[in-house]
Amino acid sequence: MNAKKILWTALLVAATVLGVSAQDYIKPVNGKGFYAKVTDATAESIKYTSNRVEFSIPKNEVVLIEYLERGLVFYNKQHIDSLDLTNYSGSLYAKGNNVYVPFASNKIAQRVGSITLRNLLKEDNFWNIVDCEEEAHCIIEYVYDESEKDHAYIRIKDRRRTILYKSSNVSASDWVPQHAGKESATKLYKKIIKKKIQNTK
Numbered sequence: 001m002n003a004k005k006i007l008w009t010a011l012l013v014a015a016t017v018l019g020v021s022a023q024d025y026i027k028p029v030n031g032k033g034f035y036a037k038v039t040d041a042t043a044e045s046i047k048y049t050s051n052r053v054e055f056s057i058p059k060n061e062v063v064l065i066e067y068l069e070r071g072l073v074f075y076n077k078q079h080i081d082s083l084d085l086t087n088y089s090g091s092l093y094a095k096g097n098n099v100y101v102p103f104a105s106n107k108i109a110q111r112v113g114s115i116t117l118r119n120l121l122k123e124d125n126f127w128n129i130v131d132c133e134e135e136a137h138c139i140i141e142y143v144y145d146e147s148e149k150d151h152a153y154i155r156i157k158d159r160r161r162t163i164l165y166k167s168s169n170v171s172a173s174d175w176v177p178q179h180a181g182k183e184s185a186t187k188l189y190k191k192i193i194k195k196k197i198q199n200t201k
Contacts, residue, residue, distance in 0.1 A: 024048070025066040025103075027131045028057065029079050038065060046075075064132060068111065071104035072132055082134045085159070092138040092164060093156055093197065099127040100136035110144040112181030113152060117142045120189045126198050133159055142185055150175075152184035154192060167192045 026048065027033040036048040036055070045056045046065070063079045066072050074080070083098060093099065101121060103114035117140070122129045130136050141155045151169040158164060170187040172180035 022068070024068055025131075026057075027063040027065070029061045029063055029076060033131055038067065041065075066102070066104055066131070069104060069106045071102070074132075080132060080134050081130075083136065085137065088137070092158055093127070093140075094137075095126055095198070097127055097137040098130045098135055100130050100133050100139050102139065102141060107144065107146075108177035109146075109150075109181035109184075110142070112178050113144050113185035114142040114181075116182045116185035117154070117189060120186070121193070124189075124194075138164065142188065144181060144184065145169075150180065152181075152188060154188050156197075165197070167196075 022037070023035040024038045025033055025035055026038070026046070034050070036050040038046060038048045039054070040047040041059070043059070045058050046062050047054060047056050049055070059075055062075045063077075064072055064074045085092075091097075099121065101114060101118040103111055103118060105111045105114070118129060121127060121140070133139055136159070139157045139159070141157065142152065143155060144150070144152045149171065151171045153169050154165075154167045155163055156165040167188060170184050170191065172183040172187075174180050174183055
């Protein structure tokens, strides 16, 4: 992917991130996952709003929801395509492998950065971005650290939470949390993932 295409992808992602950064992620049994705001979960159904319109979906048709702050909640785990790594011996983050990027957080910058990174990687197609750890070879975490001077980095972990890789830090010039998360995640994607990690796999 050349520099112009990377920039264009980043701009497309930036245009959508602010809209989804205050929404949950719903994975239905049939069809692609989507972002929406869950408003209620009863024993029978999940209610959510999208573009200010309210919808309802039977709970038995929902695999999982990644809530903004609560994280993943499984409703029908039998539909998870669990990956058996018992006999796997290659690099866990080799090209074409399954990668999960969590985003749940009570901090805006952390959440926006994670969603930005997830969407950039999905557009990138180097890895297959999946919806939970059980489906992944590894987990890529975006971390926004507010201790001392704010900075961000990425960690790659296996499913036992062992850290396989930790990047150098990047910082954002914008202090607004949404902007800082988006800017730092985009920097990590361009400078670390594209130039270093993907370049060697």
